Amino acid sequence: QVQLQESGPGLVKPSETLSLSCIVSGGSISGYYWSWIRQPPGKGLEWIGNVYHSGTTNYNSALKSRLTISVDTSKDQFSLKLTSVTAADTAVYYCARVLEGVGTGSYYYYMDVWGKGTTVIVSS
Amino acid sequence: DIQMTQSPSSLSASVGDRVTITCRASQSISSYLNWYQQKPGKAPNLLIYVASNLQSGVPSRFSGSGSGTDFTLTISSLQPEDFATYYCQQTYSTPYTFGQGTKLQIK
Numbered sequence: 067q068v069q070l071q072e073s074g075p076g077l078v079k080p081s082e083t084l085s086l087s088c089i090v091s092g093g094s095i096s097g098y099y100w101s102w103i104r105q106p107p108g109k110g111l112e113w114i115g116n117v118y119h120s121g122t123t124n125y126n127s128a129l130k131s132r133l134t135i136s137v138d139t140s141k142d143q144f145s146l147k148l149t150s151v152t153a154a155d156t157a158v159y160y161c162a163r164v165l166e167g168v169g170t171g172s173y174y175y176y177m178d179v180w181g182k183g184t185t186v187i188v189s190s
Numbered sequence: 191d192i193q194m195t196q197s198p199s200s201l202s203a204s205v206g207d208r209v210t211i212t213c214r215a216s217q218s219i220s221s222y223l224n225w226y227q228q229k230p231g232k233a234p235n236l237l238i239y240v241a242s243n244l245q246s247g248v249p250s251r252f253s254g255s256g257s258g259t260d261f262t263l264t265i266s267s268l269q270p271e272d273f274a275t276y277y278c279q280q281t282y283s284t285p286y287t288f289g290q291g292t293k294l295q296i297k
Contacts, residue, residue, distance in 0.1 A: 181233060
């Protein structure tokens with residue numbers, strides 16, 4: 067059974083870069099899209115972006131100028147880098163596997179496996 | 191961006207009750223609507239995908255319906271473990287936006 071595990075620093079200083087990784091175990095990273103989602107304290111969920119195993123990405127336009135999501139198939143992991151962070155980037159960050167299917171004239175997607183989440187606090 | 195609006199934002203109910211949560215999209219999203227359950231301190235858990243498809247392992251008391259802009263999640267007979275926050279999510283177009291959540295509490 068596929069499992070995901072996020073890792074990275076729990077504390078980042080304002081204006082610095084937040085870097086997280088998600089390790090995929092129990093299955094291959096190939097053939098799937100992979101997502102990052104975040105949840106500020108006491109708030110709802112925000113989709114950050116996707117990466118396909120080939121390296122193709124889709125980003126939330128609200129974060130695009132600061133965001134890089136990449137994949138390393140040799141290590142079965144994918145990563146997130148968010149530059150110039152502020153307190154507004156404080157959140158629990160989740161990684162998730164995205165399944166794809168064919169609907170009526172287009173594709174649909176849903177996130178079937180999630181990591182447990184990692185808390186990132188932006189503070190000096 | 192497509193805005194997703196859930197109602198109600200919170201709901202009190204009793205074990206055994208039938209509960210319905212509504213999600214409305216700001217434009218048509220076909221059937222590309224997913225539902226997740228989240229318990230405190232835990233990651234979201236997929237319940238329903240593409241509006242009405244029950245994820246493997248999810249109890250059959252959960253069901254989803256709708257298309258276009260209006261969707262519902264129904265729990266036919268609430269169990270103690272169902273008290274949680276529920277989110278809808280559209281994957282019709284990026285960014286894949288979520289509703290603000292519906293917190294289901296014990297009456």
